[in-house]
Every structure is written in C-alpha cells, then in structure tokens.
Amino acid sequence: MTKKIPSFSFPLMFCYFLTTLLLGCGEKGPKKEDAAISTAEEVEVTQSSGTDKKILFFGDSLTAGYGLEVSQAFPALIQQKIDSLDLDYTVINAGLSGETTASGKNRLEWVLTDDVDIVIIELGANDGLRGVPLTETEQNLKEMVNKVQSKLPEARIVLAGMMIPPNMGPEYTSKFEHIFPELAESENIELIPFLLEDVAGIPELNQGDGIHPTVKGQKIVAQNVWKVLGPML
Template identity: 75%
Template sequence: MFCYFLTLLLLGCGGKTSEKKVQAESNDESETVVTSSDSDKKILFFGDSLTAGYGLEMGQAYPTLIQQRIDSLELGYRVINAGLSGETTASGKNRLDWVLEDGISVVIIELGANDGLRGVPLNETESNLQAMVDMVQEKLPEAKIILAGMKIPPNMGPEYTSRFETIFPELAEKENVQLIPFLLENVAGIPDLNQGDGIHPTVEGQKIVAENVWEVLGPIL
C-alpha cells in the first residue's frame, strides 16, 4: 500500500517530473491560527500544508480536531495552527521564532516533506530541524517537543529516501523529544482518504492523522 502512496505522490504533485526531481507543493496559502479556548496553556502546530489543511474548509485540519478533543476532555489547552503550505525546513527555521510565544506548553514540528520532494541535501534538512529544536529549547525551555516523522517517494534514489526517513527518529532520540513515527500512517496510499492530488488528506483522512497525533500528544497532556 505504501508503494501505491509513493506512486500517487509522484503523480499528485503536479507539473513536470523527472527521475531525479518532483515538484513540491506551492507556497500559496497563508498561515492560519485556530483557537477555541481562552486557556493560557497553548499547543503550537508548526508545519506545512498537511498541518494547514490544504484543500479543506477552515476548521477541518487535524489541529482543529485536536482542539475539539481537548475541549471535550476539558484539558484546558488552546491550539495554534501555524501551518503554511509549501514550507520547507529552511523557511520554517526562519519563521519559527515569530510564532513562539509565552504560554506554549507543547510544540509539534511537522516539516521536511517538501525538502524531500525537492531533493534538498539531507544534511541541510537535518541541520534545519536541529536548529528548530534548539530554538524551542532555548526560548521555551519548559515546552515539550514532538517531531512528526515523514516518508517520501523513491525518485531521489533508495539511499536518499532511506536516509531521509531516519532523520526524524535519530533527531528525536538524540534530543530526547517525542516522535510521531509517520504522520500519514493509515492514510498514505488510500485513495478514499486523500484528495485528488494523492497527497493531501481528505476530511476523513485528517481524522486519522489526528488520531496518529493524539497517540503521542494525549499522554503528554
């Protein structure tokens, strides 16, 4: 099934592709912020189109679903959705400082997929993710960090693909932060759970992504 996902990912990115390059999503959606609680305790979701809810109505992305669960359990946290379509780890590193604010208890970093699609050197992706973790630890030393793992299609070659996937668990272990092994687990490669591009989850797909996130986030809260 994952192989099918990879094929869809290659086809779904749109535009021209080659053996060594696939077009990543365009940076065409602005940051959104979702809040539905007046609590001073905040959870920051910092990511790309998967977090922003590309192609969906406002309020259908998984951070909002997480907020709804938090509210139902009366846990007293306010979710901030700082997802931006097209975001890479480099642009994310430059933007992160602007959205870190007092009161954030948990930071979920969901970035890297666009790096992989564009063939960004792996050491740059790793360095940028490390810099973001360092930034959170320095500015919000009490905040918990969750890193969302990602997988990419094999068009960059097996060595690149394999090494890309290991960046996330290795960094999580090194920095002793929590890891979502694969954000799109049980969603990637399933047509009914993805939009027409084969990449971005549908409303139902976002519900499963929310469950994947909650498995790690829930025990922390």
Template identity: 75%
Template sequence: MTLLLLGCGGKTSEKKNQEESNVETETKASSSDSKKKILFFGDSLTAGYGLEMGEAFPILIQHRIDSLGLEYRVINAGLSGETTASGKNRLDWVLEDGISIVIIELGANDGLRGVPLNETESNLQAMVDMVQEKLPEAEIILAGMKIPPNMGLEYTSRFENIFPELAEKENVYLIPFLLENVAGIPDLNQSDGIHPTVEGQKIVADNVWEVLGPLL
C-alpha cells in the same frame, strides 16, 4: 452572549447590557489567555490544504481537547509550501509565552524536492534548538515523515531516518509517521495523492493524539 436591545430598554438598560457584555467578553478572553498553548508548526499538511476551515487535524485535536475539558488552546501555524529552511526562518516569529508543547511537522517538501539531506537535518536541529532555548520548559514533538522512492532508495531511507535519530538525540517525542494509514490510500487523499481528505485528516489526528494525548 448578552443581546443589546437598542431603542427598547432605554439608555440605562442599554448601558447595563453593554457593561455586562464587556465583562463577558473580557472573561472569555482572560479564560482563553490562561490556557496552555499547543503550537502546530508545519506545512500544508498542518494547514489543511484543500479543505475547509476547521477540517485540518490541529482543529480536530482542539475539538478532542475541548470534549475532555482540558485547558489547552491549539495554535495552527501551518503554511503551505513550507520547507525546513523557510520554517527555520519563520519559527522565531510564532514562538510565544505560554506555549507548553510544540509539534514540528516539516520535511516533506524537502524530500519531494530532493533537498540535500544534511540541510534538512541541520534545519530541523536548528528548530529544536530554537524551541529549547526560547521555551526551555516546552515539550517538543517531532512528526516523522516518509516519501515515495522517487529520489532513489538510499535517499528515501536516509530521509526517513532523520526524524527518529534526531528525536533520540535530543530526547524529544516522536510521531513515527504522521500519515500512517493514510499515505498511498486513494480514498483518504485528495486528487493530488499527497494531501489527506477530511476522513484522512481524522486518521492523522489519531496518529498525533497517540503521542500528544498522554502529555496532556
């Protein structure tokens, strides 16, 4: 970054440096805008609840992308507390030109609250439809989710099956279980037993990368 030495180089030097700085800034912005975008659309798991900025798995994915020199920019649109119903209403606001991959990570809050399964399925379907209509060239990845059997074994089983069935029906990609090798392991989750720790987020990033990586 060009430094402006105010009062040391005179007006001509200052103006030249300012122009160089502006060109550099514009070049960086142009470079960033030219990158393809990956949208992570989800709840607190995507947002990185309870962690510092930069510790959520979408950011870890960005670091991996950068290390490989791939021209993609991650957009983290995670929102704590999001359900499939609220996500359906919010999705249209974050879909924008240049997005080539959309990862939909929603449903966990539905399951924990006992939302009727047909509503969860309908909302996820609506979001897939919305992406396909607005960004027909974009790839879609659905993040599978499982929940504790608090709502009964039948509800739990049917909930888990929503994701692979929808992925197969719509011919989209599926992360079988976002929290594989993390859920239920105390050392990898925060005190609430739900949200991954920093180390847990690293494993989640690996789970995502297994599906996302080959697409890049």
C-alpha cells in the same frame, strides 16, 4: 521516550502522493492554494475561553489543512478532542503551504510566544522531494528544535516523522526516513513515527489531487498525532 519508526511498504499511490506533494505545497498553484495559505496565516484555529496553555502546530500544507476548512484540519480536530476531555489547552495552527525546513527555520521565531507549552514540528517532506541534501534537512530541523529549547526551555517538543518514495534512490530515501527518529532520540523529544500512517496512498482518504487528506483522512492523521500527544497532556 522516543519510538523507533516502523517499516512501511510503499504502494504505487503513495509514491504518487509524495512525488506530487511538492506541487501541492509549493508557492505556485491554483487559487485554491492561495486561500489555504491565507487561512494558515491567520494562525489561530480555535480557542477555548479561559485557557492559558497553548499547543503550537508548526508545519506545511498538511498542517494548514490545504483544500479544507481550517476547522476540518487535524490541529482543529485535536482541539475538539482536548475540549471534549475538559483539558486546559488551546491549539494554534501555524501551518503554511510550501514550507520547507529552511523557510520554516526562518519563520519559526515569528510564531513562538512565551506562553506556548508544546510545539509540534511537521516539516521535511518538501525537502525530500526536492532532493535537498540530507545534512541540510537534518541541520534545519535540529536548529528549529534548539531554537524552541532556547526560547522556551520548559516547552515540550514533538517531531512528526515523514517518508518519501524511492525516487531519489534507496540510500537517500532510507537516510531521510531515519532523520526523524534519530533526531528525536538525540534531542530527547517526542516522535510521531509517521504522520500519514494509514492515510498516504489510499485514494478515498485523499482529495482529488491525490495529495492532501480528505476530511476522513484528517481524522486518521489526528488519531496518529493523539497517540503521542494525548499521554503528554
């Protein structure tokens, strides 16, 4: 059963957060970002010996853990939680800085393997900040979901919800927000209502760029993910 996305107020720092997220996730940027991309391309975060079930996290710099060690990003924290509970799952981090739904749609098939049991899709923020037509973002996300369903019919899918500030106007902002719960409901997949709940817009939980979560912020993001993923395991 999917959950309806709740309403959140947008503090000033959150507007700054998402307005500048595109710069932090784009192809152009400081050498620090190049390192994050390189790390993300290694894909596999951790692996517990003897496990054969896999959870794929597919997203942008938020998933890749931009500015941090891979072991500090929320997918790795999910692996730690899984290991602490002696669950038989291995987490794969396929986050890539700068990813949009269009580029993600083209990259997804490269990381899908027959032994992936759960796929978490975390994309869309860069689309919203660029003003990509909503129908295009929705269609790209739908195609990614359908691609997973087609190639891995037994795999379970989780969609991570995202919000943007009202820069593009209230109508665009509202419709963007509702893409995620509506798609989750129509495709009968799980939904993380808002990936950055209790993190976005809070300075002490974000790095100096005001964009990406700190180590402490990543722990809260991991909790947001676990609320949905945990019961599935």
